[in-house]
Amino acid sequence: QVQLQESGPGLVKPSETLSLTCAVSGYSISSDTHWGWIRQPPGKGLECIGTIYHTGSTYYKPSLKSRVTISVDTSRNQLSLKLSSVTAADTAVYYCARDVRGGAMDVWGQGTTVTVSS
């Protein structure tokens, strides 16, 4: 059974860097698959932050591109998200998900809440 588990600080100060990891179990992160980070601000809809292919190629939401880095660590079978210069607008539940094909995200982590506040 494929499982994803996000982890990271629940509170980040403004202007600092948000760092999250997503541990993947039951499936090799090196498989022919895309992986995505999606976030959901309180009371709002879903927003794709970016995706990464097993080869390491990435695509980021244009409005976040200058602040985002998504990477994979094949030795630990996990992916990571870094978002720099955060503001209150980055407060959200952050999810990682497996994209089996064409944006169909069939397995999601439970999500982790990140609050940006001093």
Place this chain on the structure above:
Amino acid sequence: QSALTQPASVSGSPGQSITISCTGTSSDVGVYNYVSWYQQHPGRAPKLMIYEVSNRPSGVSTRFSGSKSGNTASLTIYGLQAEDEAIYYCSSQRLSAPDYIIFGGGTKVTVL
């Protein structure tokens, strides 16, 4: 403003059928058959209900059906049940960035 347009809410009585629309453009929904639908209950992660316009993942009820016409995709729920009350999101790839996923704003389904 979301990239894909969905109605804010749709409601129906138990046993009825409802349809949720998802309108995009000729650069996303209209050009790709990579439209997905997700169900999200409060406090839970989204669940994939439909992929590639009309395919159901294993374990998803046959009461859920997807289709597409032009730039608009649709999700129909047949025989509405209380547990179907949730927010539903559509998503699509975008022609200019095939590896990037755009979402609709979400539709709250209420079972009366």
